[in-house]
Each structure stands twice: as structure tokens, then as C-alpha cells.
Amino acid sequence: MRIISKSEKLAAIFLKGAVTEAWDYVENHQHLSNLEIYQELLTPAMKHIGLKWENFEITVAEEHLASGVCDLILTRLGFKHKKSIQELNAPRAMFFCVDSEQHYLGLKMVSSLFEEKGWNVHFLGANLPVQYALQAAKDWKPDVIGMSVSIATHLPKLREYTDAFACLPKKPAVLIGGRLAEIFDINAFSTEEPMIVSNLYDTNNWIKGYQADGTKNAFN
Numbered sequence: 001m002r003i004i005s006k007s008e009k010l011a012a013i014f015l016k017g018a019v020t021e022a023w024d025y026v027e028n029h030q031h032l033s034n035l036e037i038y039q040e041l042l043t044p045a046m047k048h049i050g051l052k053w054e055n056f057e058i059t060v061a062e063e064h065l066a067s068g069v070c071d072l073i074l075t076r077l078g079f080k081h082k083k084s085i086q087e088l089n090a091p092r093a094m095f096f097c098v099d100s101e102q103h104y105l106g107l108k109m110v111s112s113l114f115e116e117k118g119w120n121v122h123f124l125g126a127n128l129p130v131q132y133a134l135q136a137a138k139d140w141k142p143d144v145i146g147m148s149v150s151i152a153t154h155l156p157k158l159r160e161y162t163d164a165f166a167c168l169p170k171k172p173a174v175l176i177g178g179r180l181a182e183i184f185d186i187n188a189f190s191t192e193e194p195m196i197v198s199n200l201y202d203t204n205n206w207i208k209g210y211q212a213d214g215t216k217n218a219f220n
Contacts, residue, residue, distance in 0.1 A: 007044035014045060014066035015058065022069050023076060034081050034116060038074075038109040039200040046070055046105060047179075070105055078112035087118060091210070094142040094172075096124035096133055098149050098157045106178060107148040110203050114144075117207050130157075134164045137172065144210075146175040155180065155189045162192040175206065 006029075013022045029037060046067070053063045095111045097104050104126040111123040122140060124133070137145060145165055149155060158176065165174055174194035176186050181198040197203045 005044070007041055008048055010041060010045040011048040011052075011066070014049060014069045015062055017065045017069055019069050019072055022073055026073055026077070034077055035113060035200055035204055037077065038113070042070060042073070042109070043106065043200070067105060071108070074105065074108050074112065078108075078115060081112075081116045090118055090120045091144070092120045092122075092140065092142040093144040093146060094122045094124065094136060094140060095146040095148075096128040097126045098147055098154055098161060099129045100127055100157075101149055101151060101154050101178075102126045103150040103178070104148065106150075107146065109200060110146055110148075110175075110177065110197075113200065113203060114207060117211065119144075119207075130160045130164055133161060134168075137165060137168055141168075141170050142172050144173045144175060146177065148178040149176070149180055150178040152180060152184070155184065155186070158186070158189040158194075162190040162194055166192050173210070175203070177203065 010022065010025055013025055026037060026041070029041060032040070049058070049063060049066045052058045053060070058066075093111070093114045095107050095114075097107060108123060111121050115121045122136070122142070124136060128136075133145075147158070147161060149158060162174060165172060174192065175197055176190075176194045177197040180186065181196050186196045187193060195206060197206060
């Protein structure tokens with residue numbers, strides 16, 4: 001008999017739309033850090049749901065229901081661990097998904113990690129066309145811009161974004177992530193050299209390296 005993993009149990013709760021049950025389940029794992037909950041529990045749960053959708057085992061409506069519950073859990077976790085006082089000179093980070101990209105939950109986890117480390121964060125969500133992303137960067141002048149792409153046909157769009165950000169007066173560090181970062185050579189879709197982060201542990205190491213010496217390519 002196959003043993004059901006913790007993430008599969010959580011996926012089943014998400015698919016029921018049971019917000020309170022999902023939160024109680026996550027709370028039972030509070031011996032883990034937020035980083036570990038994101039990487040070891042929530043991420044595999046949503047991957048499991050994605051596979052079920054790809055295999056026609058669940059409907060689009062069920063996938064959306066599960067994603068909505070996961071989003072609520074992420075919001076509550078992020079609020080619970082967010083620093084109560086924001087330093088005036090805190091570095092700034094801006095996050096969004098490229099044009100037509102709707103899968104934002106992984107990026108929301110990244111955004112929460114930065115907030116937990118004391119960064120000033122603007123999370124701009126899914127499906128942000130390049131002209132609006134560029135204007136937001138000009139107005140807010142972030143130190144870091146993080147983008148997510150999860151569908152292979154969207155990869156060519158990355159060049160537009162990295163080219164646009166390379167022309168900013170204050171050139172930010174550019175991070176690119178998403179499930180494709182584990183499969184494709186993302187740098188092949190950019191004329192610049194963004195930092196590719198394939199998982200949340202990579203992201204956490206990048207944050208620690210940046211805070212240690214202020215460089216754009218600082219991994220511990």
C-alpha cells in the first residue's frame with residue numbers, strides 16, 4: 001500500500017476548498033520555518049494538483065479552488081512572519097509574472113521570503129505587460145526585480161523585459177524563477193545575465209548573499 005505524503009494530504013485539503021482545515025494542517029508544521037513550509041509542503045502540494053489537472057483527473061474549477069485556498073494560506077503565513085516595522089533604508093524588491101503568465105503562487109512565496117528578511121516589497125501579481133513593469137520600475141526604483149515564467153511558450157518574452165530593465169538609470173538585479181528554471185537554460189532567452197533561481201532555497205541563499213555584501217550575484 002502506497003504511503004500518502006504530507007504534501008498529497010495537503011493537496012487533497014486544498015481541493016476540498018477547506019481553508020480552516022488547510023490552515024490547521026499547516027499550523028501543525030510550525031516547527032518548520034516559512035521557507036521549509038513553502039518548499040517542502042506547499043510547493044509539492046501545488047505540483048501534485050498541477051499534475052492531476054494535466055492528467056484530466058480534476059477540472060479547471062477544482063484547480064482554481066485549490067489555488068485560491070493556497071493563496072489564502074500564503075497570505076496568512078506571510079502576514080504572521082512579516083516584520084512589523086519597515087526600515088526606511090530597506091532594499092526594495094519588485095515581483096511579477098510576465099505577460100499572459102497566470103501562475104503566481106511560487107512568486108508570492110518568493111515575495112514573502114523577501115518581506116520576512118525586512119525588504120520593502122511590491123508584489124504586482126500575474127500577467128504584467130512589459131510597458132507597465134518598466135514604468136513601475138522607473139517610478140519605484142527597486143534594487144531587485146523578480147520575474148516568474150512557468151509556460152514554455154512565454155520564455156521568449158523574457159528578452160523584452162531584461163532588455164528594458166537594462167536601460168534603467170538605476171540598474172536592478174534581475175531574478176528569474178518558475179518551474180521552467182529547472183528544465184531550460186533561461187539565460188538563452190535573455191541578452192542580459194539575470195540570476196536564475198530554481199527553488200526557494202536558492203532564493204534564500206541569494207537574499208543572504210545580497211544582504212551580506214550588497215552585490216547582485218551573491219550566493220553564500
